[in-house]
Amino acid sequence: MPYSLHDLLDDVLAGHRLTEEEAVWLLKTRSRDVWDVAAAADELRERKVGDTVTYVRNQNIHVTNICKNLCGFCGFGRRADAPGAFYDDPLTIREKALTAMARKVTEICLLSGVHPDYTLASYTDLISSVREAAPGVDIHTASPDEIAWAAERSGVSTEEAIVRLREAGLGTLQGTAAEILVDSIRAVICPRKCDTATWVRIIREAHDLGVRSTATIMYGSCESAGDRARHLGVLREIQDDTGGFTELVPLSFLHENTALYRAGLAQAGATGREDVLLIAVARLFLDNFDHIQVSWGKVGTKMAEIALLSGADDLGGTMFCDDVSVDAGGEGADYLDPGEMQRITEDIGRVLRQRTTIYGMV
Numbered sequence: 141m142p143y144s145l146h147d148l149l150d151d152v153l154a155g156h157r158l159t160e161e162e163a164v165w166l167l168k169t170r171s172r173d174v175w176d177v178a179a180a181a182d183e184l185r186e187r188k189v190g191d192t193v194t195y196v197r198n199q200n201i202h203v204t205n206i207c208k209n210l211c212g213f214c215g216f217g218r219r220a221d222a223p224g225a226f227y228d229d230p231l232t233i234r235e236k237a238l239t240a241m242a243r244k245v246t247e248i249c250l251l252s253g254v255h256p257d258y259t260l261a262s263y264t265d266l267i268s269s270v271r272e273a274a275p276g277v278d279i280h281t282a283s284p285d286e287i288a289w290a291a292e293r294s295g296v297s298t299e300e301a302i303v304r305l306r307e308a309g310l311g312t313l314q315g316t317a318a319e320i321l322v323d324s325i326r327a328v329i330c331p332r333k334c335d336t337a338t339w340v341r342i343i344r345e346a347h348d349l350g351v352r353s354t355a356t357i358m359y360g361s362c363e364s365a366g367d368r369a370r371h372l373g374v375l376r377e378i379q380d381d382t383g384g385f386t387e388l389v390p391l392s393f394l395h396e397n398t399a400l401y402r403a404g405l406a407q408a409g410a411t412g413r414e415d416v417l418l419i420a421v422a423r424l425f426l427d428n429f430d431h432i433q434v435s436w437g438k439v440g441t442k443m444a445e446i447a448l449l450s451g452a453d454d455l456g457g458t459m460f461c462d463d464v465s466v467d468a469g470g471e472g473a474d475y476l477d478p479g480e481m482q483r484i485t486e487d488i489g490r491v492l493r494q495r496t497t498i499y500g501m502v
């Protein structure tokens with residue numbers, strides 16, 4: 141790099157848009173320079189969204205863990221004949237939706253495996269029944285990979301599939317299945333998922349139809365700093381054109397019960413330094429995103445608090461249930477009480493506010 145780290149951070153604070161090469165440099169920061177990167181990100185956070193820390197009162201509902209993809213980084217998805225495989229019937233899903241309503245959630249997140257037998261009608265039926273049981277709640281579901289699968293199985297375009305999901309009651313799309321948007325990495329960690337170009341196309345179609353989505357990054361398995369920067373670059377390009385992403389949700393790889401780690405193809409998750417830097421560099425690089433979330437279910441509440449001092453401004457959801465993280469080895473990943481969120485937030489001199497899925501204040 142032609143200049144010092146501190147000159148670069150000063151430039152970013154003065155409005156310079158980071159290049160991917162510069163982002164790689166920042167992601168590789170070591171020693172106490174890490175805190176300088178975090179402090180610059182924290183300053184940008186303060187300028188952009190002030191001292192408010194947000195969360196959404198939501199509940200995950202897992203319909204099935206039977207999955208066609210069997211991604212190596214996932215401890216949740218399994219074959220239909222594997223021990224622990226489940227598939228909930230419509231009555232059970234309805235009961236779960238009613239339980240969510242009793243918990244006064246504003247968002248229900250349908251987060252499941254990609255069942256090999258699913259068609260578009262499976263998704264629309266599911267969404268309709270949740271919509272009926274939980275009117276007024278944002279139904280947050282369907283990753284681009286699920287949309288690609290449902291569209292293919294039902295012989296319609298992915299655009300048509302999104303329209304039909306929206307008619308059934310879809311509120312916002314999950315920006316999951318992104319993992320790392322570099323095909324050479326996808327070939328190792330999720331070879332049966334849609335490729336980068338398909339993910340990008342479907343997200344753009346959704347945004348163009350007025351359906352907003354989250355953006356995610358699953359980091360800490362086998363990708364390089366360059367791959368992380370490329371991924372952030374892809375997201376920034378989309379956001380420049382559509383403005384449809386609500387926030388970035390960084391998902392730190394939970395390695396314990398995964399085939400990828402057992403096979404020696406992945407490291408044992410990101411380090412604390414990498415967690416801090418991913419949040420901080422995301423804040424500095426994604427100048428067109430308002431919100432950077434920290435996923436307490438992936439990094440724990442203590443690291444979540446540090447992330448809130450490193451550029452993050454959102455604590456995600458209450459969740460009530462997260463088998464995806466628990467099955468991968470995450471401890472205490474199910475439910476975070478807003479009272480505990482308040483304690484974390486007050487401890488760093490910030491203010492907790494409840495938000496909707498698209499960041500309206502409740």
Ligand code: SF4
Nearest residue numbers: 207209210211214217
């Ligand atoms: S990450 Fe999603 S698509 Fe991949 S195996 Fe797990 S449940 Fe299936």
